[in-house]
Amino acid sequence: MIYFRSDYSQGAHPKVMEALMKTNMEHTDGYGLDSHSEHAARMIRELIGIEDCSVHMMVGGTPCNVTVIASSLRPYESVISVRSGHAYFHETGAVEGTGHRVVTVEGINGKLTPELIDLAFEEYQDEHTPLPRMVYVSQPTETGSVYSRAEMEALSRKCSEKGLYFYVDGARLGAALTCRGNDLSIRELASLCDAFYIGGTKNGALFGEALVIKNKEMDDHFRFMIKRQCGLLAKGRLIGVQFEALLEGGSDSIYFSMASHANHMAEELREGLKALGVGFDGESRTNQLFPVLPSDVVKELGKEFFFYEWAPEKNGMIPIRLVTGWGTEESDVQAFLKRAGELISKR
Amino acid sequence: MIYFRSDYSQGAHPKVMEALMKTNMEHTDGYGLDSHSEHAARMIRELIGIEDCSVHMMVGGTPCNVTVIASSLRPYESVISVRSGHAYFHETGAVEGTGHRVVTVEGINGKLTPELIDLAFEEYQDEHTPLPRMVYVSQPTETGSVYSRAEMEALSRKCSEKGLYFYVDGARLGAALTCRGNDLSIRELASLCDAFYIGGTKNGALFGEALVIKNKEMDDHFRFMIKRQCGLLAKGRLIGVQFEALLEGGSDSIYFSMASHANHMAEELREGLKALGVGFDGESRTNQLFPVLPSDVVKELGKEFFFYEWAPEKNGMIPIRLVTGWGTEESDVQAFLKRAGELISKR
Amino acid sequence: MIYFRSDYSQGAHPKVMEALMKTNMEHTDGYGLDSHSEHAARMIRELIGIEDCSVHMMVGGTPCNVTVIASSLRPYESVISVRSGHAYFHETGAVEGTGHRVVTVEGINGKLTPELIDLAFEEYQDEHTPLPRMVYVSQPTETGSVYSRAEMEALSRKCSEKGLYFYVDGARLGAALTCRGNDLSIRELASLCDAFYIGGTKNGALFGEALVIKNKEMDDHFRFMIKRQCGLLAKGRLIGVQFEALLEGGSDSIYFSMASHANHMAEELREGLKALGVGFDGESRTNQLFPVLPSDVVKELGKEFFFYEWAPEKNGMIPIRLVTGWGTEESDVQAFLKRAGELISKR
């Protein structure tokens, strides 16, 4: 079986494992108050070119999103997201579990726009409705699309104009930063938002995300918030150690090369399928793709390859999700294209 | 510097690291729906002699406590604990964060008793007070004491009598099971409660606890609950793989030998300090001890050894907490006793 | 100034006030445990023809909705509503404040349909999404439309089929029961749902709603829930006394005659405006109407009559909301129609 199911189906990049092995017998303080976590935080501050910010080592993406939202919002406030946003659609109501509404709008190619923010904002400005106070976007989006620099700047301006916190979920940030045609650097992204995270889980770590908070209001007693939301890891250094390994070398680090590799593998799949005449859902430019294939082809492919069917069959066609990762091999891609080609040509 | 600060100051036992390395490049499903997690669950069912129960691989102790409580209680219900209980005293109000009160009583040597349960229960039986519905205890307790079989049976009976769920926090369960004079096996413990967890973080894992839920009412859609409480790990298999390594060999596994080692190191410290005439707070029989030492001795020891001062100075004396772990070495213990002896004899 | 702003702009029907005066000096138990509340509950059981149900005297509509939802749902569960539903759109996130999502769909003429329930239900059946467990509708809807018996039966069947609780918000229930063309009696409504309430605030009471819960699961320790949600009134009898007065005489009671009067006043407004060539938003058949008028007409009318502008100006037209109540007088209606006629004819 070959996996295109997710970018978290394997363990960690060998260099990450090596760092964990090397530091294993050290004694350090717990809960992220250790020199590795501090060092990783310094590396990140340097990478993004911002000294005056907090960096928190978090266990996962949902804890990042939920803790940031719960820390930033007053009880009567809400967060604006596209309906396909992870914080709305794939977190089992964890945001609502902290008492806040996620106000949703239908995204355009998975993206939010200043106009959509206006729409959501204007509708909720009465004391009988929850007040929007934050904008949540992912870079890249849940459907693999990528905000351009101009788009992100426009969102940032709109947030400033409306007094909304601007938070970017970077679960797959590496994929956005290294994809074909990307024109938004991590430094620019960091400068445009109030908080964002650099995702480790989906880019070669065992687990862990580095959450950067620039806005002091959102960061008030944040470690208390992490603990209260059950996210403070006893051996917090594990995340620090992993980010040291991931980011060693800055823009030449494995963080970027792994993401770049995943994107290339996806690109190869995309081009190969296009050549077979296959169409796609959405306009992903990153390591996820959503080809739409005949049902029987999907069923046959499913016997040899693991992937998700992304939506129910419609007119005999099924959109599937293929995800590549740092560990995806060229031969996996070729095997998939070969088999898909055979199945399509047989029809 | 020698660490007696906690049993989570190092990484994982080498066999745990080895298992993580060995399985690192495997592709598996995410979120704990993998063969390692399933295998570890089977090993645990066999170890505790109970087939009909759920085993959930959890990231940490606070997520275990909070998710179990939030899953089991109706909104108006509360949980009874001793005041020193972890769920009350060291989780930054995470239980209240899910809407539930922790009703506290002063424990006796850190322990709850049937009489104390009665006391708490009777006081809260009016529709103007939250209704107690669960009893929370730790084995061993936060102060290192251990419930005997008879004590645990009495608690279990009281819970049945009052219709209270009985939940045992096993963050340091290994230490209780292997301590001097313990007469309560894991099978007996499992038979007496509705749910408990086998702690990994404080006994040689990088992180992770195995939560066992016998009572179906408490287990309803529990995976939804884990996700909603932000505790579902993408690479959930990591916890499964670690428990496979920890429990390989059952009662001969490193889980038991590591805990036993930590207890022996603590015993040696305890006996050595007693020989120096030192007194103790509480009656710990496990891997934590709370010697009460002259302030100046504490300050001097603090220059070479890491430990917590457990309470403020009183009459020139300070209680400190020493914790041993699977990685504590005989030479660490001897160094501490030697230095303490010198400092005490000099006075 | 003449008010068409809401049906809660005046105090209570004189008979309600009289009952409050008459019972004022009685001493009774607090919190609704008094003979008036019990008597009102018996009157309601008789009115709806159901003996085996709970009747709770509630302070207002939001407390009804929120307490029922918080009592019925497990933490990971959600409630399905049309987007214009009161529990979603006019309660400042109070439902989310108890930890639950309101899953919304765009209603058809303000109404939910079995197909829309299917749509919402199917999309949320994964452990990464909150699980729908209740359907919330209002009779009449927020926009004044009314479910027919056939429509309500279809919703009820769909809920049974999917294992969803079916809850009906009856803030303006009187208006639905007495409107032109209504074919759904209160007995039929009661038989079709798990819980509903008979609204007093918007039909001649000072405040208060009578919440009927048939489904025992939803009613578990409900009085604890009311208190925990801050809704247990010390002098609970006040609501009981008011419902005694409102429902005295059953189908001949002022509850029905007041609602009927409000509907007639609305009907007269509606017909009068139609005669002036005015169009309407939606298809209200009850005591709210949403005429769409030229902006300048709206501004002029606003100088003599109180009403809400319901949406921003579009193409020179503004939809307004006119609401009639038990205290609306024929002369108010005539004055409005006369002035509107003058303004329209002048253009």
Added chain:
Amino acid sequence: MIYFRSDYSQGAHPKVMEALMKTNMEHTDGYGLDSHSEHAARMIRELIGIEDCSVHMMVGGTPCNVTVIASSLRPYESVISVRSGHAYFHETGAVEGTGHRVVTVEGINGKLTPELIDLAFEEYQDEHTPLPRMVYVSQPTETGSVYSRAEMEALSRKCSEKGLYFYVDGARLGAALTCRGNDLSIRELASLCDAFYIGGTKNGALFGEALVIKNKEMDDHFRFMIKRQCGLLAKGRLIGVQFEALLEGGSDSIYFSMASHANHMAEELREGLKALGVGFDGESRTNQLFPVLPSDVVKELGKEFFFYEWAPEKNGMIPIRLVTGWGTEESDVQAFLKRAGELISKR
């Protein structure tokens, strides 16, 4: 049957009812945005001598306490109270329902002291514990005792010193202000705290409390908070109208004369029982008293008088709670004393 069960067993003072009747047919805006509520707020600002504060008309005491706490505290923060405090002991966990712990200490005669605040405060100053941020007291306390000016000043200073909000629950404030020996005026009280409320329900209103918030931080978007906590009454003016009637005449108003009457009735009961040799629990100086009587006397008295047994029998004695109100008559008191005298002398 004669009632000494509570001070909310009757309706409202005739002047309050009269005001409700007189204004009944007026049309006003809803949700407390009406001229009566505004006028009542102005009367209160004048009464307390503070112009720069918010006055919110609230439905009841629990909504006041819970909404103030939920509005003022960050998620990781807690409120300090004596264990017998209403917000802890008689609100079914409503505060925890908003995610906050009530940190309790055993009061001294029902009261909090600066030393007790220190005790609670110091113990919770670690990121693993919830951070105290508010002090909650009642004037008078749940057991009828009254803070002196010096005591209230000391609490206020301690709160300033520790950065704690200081909130006073005034459910029975009238009783404190008019009791024998009181030396703390409402103006002084108002000057010493950040927020407090003037209780109506227990002093002659049908329902309603006037919440005064001086501290802007606690008042942020407070009306959104009221709605989100389900406490915004549609016909909000009802509370305004009642407070107009209650406070008409300022210090000569029925608010003060009713409370004074209740205190006098209690005083007469207290002195009469003392003359019979009866002892008391606590040191109430207000309209509640807690005589300790032989069990058989209690049972006999219970046949003619309604009151609560306050604690279980101990050594043949039972403490009962007697409460007087604005409607208690001299003859009720005499009847009780006569019957008690007969029963006691017979023994």
